[in-house]
Every structure is written in C-alpha cells, then in structure tokens.
Amino acid sequence: MKLDLLILDGSVVDPEKLETYKANIGVEGDSIVYVGSDAPTDVKVTIDAKGLYVSPGFIDTHVHDEKLDEDDVERALLLQGVTTAVAGNCGLGPILSDELLSKPRYLRIGFFTGHQTLRQEVGLNDVYMPADSKAIKEMVEILKQELSKGSFGLSLGLEYVPGASYSEISELAKVVAQYDKKWVSIHIRYDGERSLEGVKEAISLASECGVRVQISHLASMASFGCLEKALEMIEEAKPHADVTFDSYPYRAFCTRIGSAVFDPGFEKRWKKGFSSLQVASGKNRGKRLTQELYVKLRKEEPDTLIIAHVMNEEEVKVALKHPDCMIASDALMENGQGHPRVCGTFPRAFRILLKEGLSWPEIVRKATYLPAKASWFEDRGVIKQGCKADLVVFHPKKIEDCATFKEPNLPPKGIEYVVLGGKIAVQKETLFEPEGEVMLRR
Incomplete structure (x- = not known):
C-alpha cells in the first residue's frame, strides 16, 4: 500500500x-x-x-468571512483545527461572484445568501422598513439564482433588521425548502427576556415552511434567564420542526455598534450599562464604553466592534452541554481585531466541557459529527475509509485557548x-x- x-x-x-x-x-x-x-x-x-x-477536522457552521481582501478569520480558525466552515451568517452572506468563487482559501468554506444582502439588492436599505410584495418577489428570484449557483441556503439576522416581517422571511424560507441539502441559519429577532419569542418564531419557520432552521449562537441570545426554557421549546418541537442550534463558549458577544442591537434601550434588555461594553476594534480598542463614546462611535464609526459582557456564564455552559448543541465560533474581525472567540472557541469549549464531565468523544462530536449531520457533509465529521x-x-x-479579551x-x-x-x-x-x-x- x-x-x-x-x-x-x-x-x-x-x-x-x-x-x-x-x-x-x-x-x-x-x-x-x-x-x-x-x-x-x-x-x-x-x-x-x-x-x-x-x-x-472541526466543522464551524457559523463564521463571518465575507471580505475578499482579508484572511484573518480563516487563518485563526485553521490554527484551532477548523477545516470546514460555513460563512455569511446573520443575514450578511454575499452575492456569489467569480472572484469569490475562485479566491484561494485556507480551509474549505461555503456561504449562505444573506437576507440583508437580498434587501440591499432590491434597493431596501432601511432595516426598519418592511418589504412590500414587489420587493419580496424580487428577493425570491435572486435567492433562487444564488441557491442554483451554490449557496448553502439563507441566513437571517432578524435582530439587525427589525422591519422584516414574518411573511417576508417565510416566503424566502419556502424557497430554500425546495432545494436539496440547504438550510436557513437564523440570528433570532430578540435577545434578553424576549428571546423566547425569537425561538418560537424560528420553530414556526421550520415547521410551516418545511425547512431545516439552525438557531445561531443560542446562548448569546437566551442566557439572560431564558436558556433552559429555550432548550425545552426546541426539544418539544422535534416531532414537527427540524431545528438545530449552536453556541460559543463565552459570556460576552460581539457585534457592530451601528447595528440595531445597540439601539437606545439595550441597557434595559441586558440589565447592564455602558461599563459592561468594551470597544474591540479601531483606535478606541480596549476602552470601556461611555455615553459620550457610544454616541460618537454610533455616528462616526458604526462598523466598530463592541464586546458586550452581559450573558449568564452558567447558562452558557448549560447550552454547550446539551447533547444537540454544536460548537460554532461566530468568528468576526475588523481589520484583524475582534473577540477572542475567533482564535479560541474550540479549545475553550473543549476545556469547559471536560470540566463539566463530558468524555472526549462526546466533546469532539459537537465539533465534527453533529455539524456534519446538520449540514449534510456526508464525507467528513468521522474518520472512515x-x-x-x-x-x-x-x-x-x-x-487550551490562549486568546483573551486583552489579547484576542x-x-x-x-x-x-x-x-x-x-x-x-x-x-x-x-x-x-x-x-x-x-x-x-x-
């Protein structure tokens, strides 16, 4: 041989x-x-x-790698063992282009078609405005084209697009259901105490449209006293709804300050103030947010990444331990800067789960076999001839992970x-x- x-x-x-x-x-x-x-x-x-x-090889089904001119995310993922990833989550997936298709990659990577991208393609740039029937029909046609070109499915970032109606997203989800081995990734509509409404909407989408729905970073949405109920809802829906979910092993999330997530009133949702928010990119990186800096960045530097130290850590562990929970990084960077999850998610999750009493096969399952099955990767996720x-x-x-919030x-x-x-x-x-x-x- x-x-x-x-x-x-x-x-x-x-x-x-x-x-x-x-x-x-x-x-x-x-x-x-x-x-x-x-x-x-x-x-x-x-x-x-x-x-x-x-x-x-580890499979990461929730990645942000939409920029053609940056490789930081792919390099960071590969260094921690990720060999296959699905990017374009949270409604941000790109329109597939020849340049995107031909770019050399550090790992195997596919893309969702983003809901926000579809909206922009039909001229709907206001995230607070609902789409009319004409815009929805146009989005449906573009989505069909993208799915035929090789998109893995549809990604939704409903917390970022408050104006999107259920009828809008369900019409798009029904399109995905017509294609083999494609699914809907959903950043649900609400975090905090209303997160269960978002979970309910995701379950309805799966059940009514006949499509697999993967709830993104469940712990970062529901670890505000709602996590166990969210898991219970997903479990109870199994007979009639194809719903999966993923989480990352941190009690802090990260997203752009100009997004609707940071619209005024966020403090009430998380019961945390500006001191719990850390600037993760740009010239103010490392600073804690103040009212003055919040207003300035929202207006002048809306793409600035903010780390929000607001979730309940014990609930994050509950999510990770669940037998159906996939480990996913939600890797996102801005000019090489961001959250330590980009470089540390998988080793960190492994150490946490070992301490929680899981065996190595049970732990590795969450990074390999489970995401392979959820994503219809039939030629990976196990070691077989x-x-x-x-x-x-x-x-x-x-x-072990070495990335920290100071040195991510x-x-x-x-x-x-x-x-x-x-x-x-x-x-x-x-x-x-x-x-x-x-x-x-x-």
Whole structure:
C-alpha cells in the first residue's frame, strides 16, 4: 500500500460511536484510504501521534468571512483545527461572484445568501422598513439564482433588521425548502427576556415552511434567564420542526455598534450599562464604553466592534452541554481585531466541557459529527475509509485557548497538526500557506 501520509499510533476519537481506539490512519490524495493496526512502510510523510488524539477536522457552521481582501478569520480558525466552515451568517452572506468563487482559501468554506444582502439588492436599505410584495418577489428570484449557483441556503439576522416581517422571511424560507441539502441559519429577532419569542418564531419557520432552521449562537441570545426554557421549546418541537442550534463558549458577544442591537434601550434588555461594553476594534480598542463614546462611535464609526459582557456564564455552559448543541465560533474581525472567540472557541469549549464531565468523544462530536449531520457533509465529521482527509492531531492534556479579551489574537496550545485535504496545514502552531482550497458550492 502506497500512502501520501500516515498518522501512526494515535488514539482515534470516534464521535459517532462515542469511543476512542488505537489505530493508524492512511491517506492518499485528499481521502482517508486506511484505518487499522497495520503500519505500511511505503509512505511519503509520517506523523508520529503516539500519546496524541486524532479527530476529524472541526466543522464551524457559523463564521463571518465575507471580505475578499482579508484572511484573518480563516487563518485563526485553521490554527484551532477548523477545516470546514460555513460563512455569511446573520443575514450578511454575499452575492456569489467569480472572484469569490475562485479566491484561494485556507480551509474549505461555503456561504449562505444573506437576507440583508437580498434587501440591499432590491434597493431596501432601511432595516426598519418592511418589504412590500414587489420587493419580496424580487428577493425570491435572486435567492433562487444564488441557491442554483451554490449557496448553502439563507441566513437571517432578524435582530439587525427589525422591519422584516414574518411573511417576508417565510416566503424566502419556502424557497430554500425546495432545494436539496440547504438550510436557513437564523440570528433570532430578540435577545434578553424576549428571546423566547425569537425561538418560537424560528420553530414556526421550520415547521410551516418545511425547512431545516439552525438557531445561531443560542446562548448569546437566551442566557439572560431564558436558556433552559429555550432548550425545552426546541426539544418539544422535534416531532414537527427540524431545528438545530449552536453556541460559543463565552459570556460576552460581539457585534457592530451601528447595528440595531445597540439601539437606545439595550441597557434595559441586558440589565447592564455602558461599563459592561468594551470597544474591540479601531483606535478606541480596549476602552470601556461611555455615553459620550457610544454616541460618537454610533455616528462616526458604526462598523466598530463592541464586546458586550452581559450573558449568564452558567447558562452558557448549560447550552454547550446539551447533547444537540454544536460548537460554532461566530468568528468576526475588523481589520484583524475582534473577540477572542475567533482564535479560541474550540479549545475553550473543549476545556469547559471536560470540566463539566463530558468524555472526549462526546466533546469532539459537537465539533465534527453533529455539524456534519446538520449540514449534510456526508464525507467528513468521522474518520472512515473514503472520507475527506481533514484531521486534527491534538494533545488531550495540553489543548487550551490562549486568546483573551486583552489579547484576542493569541493562537491555542495543544494542536499538534491539522491536516487539510491530505496535506499538513498546521504543524505545532505554524500555519502553512494555502494550496488552492477554494469555496465550497452545493
């Protein structure tokens, strides 16, 4: 047997059967061709994985990587083991262009079509204005074109578009339901005490339109005393609604100050004031917000990222521990600056879940098998012959996040190797330049 790559003597994590076992993994081209106890000798590259765990490459279904001229998000994700991602969430997915389709990538990445993008395409730039029937019909036609070109589905950011009616989004969701293996990602309409209304709307959308709906970063929306009830609602809806959800392992979220999320009155929703808000990008980065700075940034620098330290940490853990919760980063950067979740989500979630008593297979499942199933990635998420050779070799006792709110761009420790398409993409915190990975289309 001739192999391009052999991973020798590792402990393979099986997130499907929830077990670990000793095995060697053989790779030819971009596929796994062997998993077993034999050790072929005709091998181009060998990784000694003795004492290490070998996992399928992590799959991040909630990413923001919409800018053509920046690679910061992809690089940060790859360094923590992410090999496949879906971007364009929260209604911000781009119109697919030749430039977007052909850009070399650090990892395998696909895009949703964004609801806000569709609105802008039909001239509806006021997020507080509802779409009329003519605009909805035009958006439907554009969405059909994008889905046919390879978009993974529709992303909604309803908290950012208060004017969007249920009839508007349901007409678009019905279009997605007509296509195979595509779904709707939804940043629900409300956070805080009204988050359960947003969860109810997401469930209705799935049930009434016959489409899979993934509730984005559930913990950041409902960890205000509502998280357990939200999980209960999703659980009770299973017989009639195809609803999934993801979360990241931080008690602070991050978004742009000019968005509707920070419209006046936000303090009442979160029961937190300006001192809980931290500037994450621009010349004021690191400062706590004041009334004066809030007004100035809203007016003059609306794209400034703000980190809001407002969620209940114990509820965040409850979300992460749920058997159906997928780990997702919500990675978002502005000129290389942002929230530590961009660089630390997966290792941080792993350490939290270990402390909460989950086993390694149960933990890895949330970053591999679950998102693969939820996204219809049938050739990844597990380590089997014929699957994509996207793999992570990590040290189970050393893996940890290093990124902090003061230093958000620090890479994690304990990721020894990341293999992407059969080639070593990361080796001991050293990231190699991409070898032509391009956008995923469906």
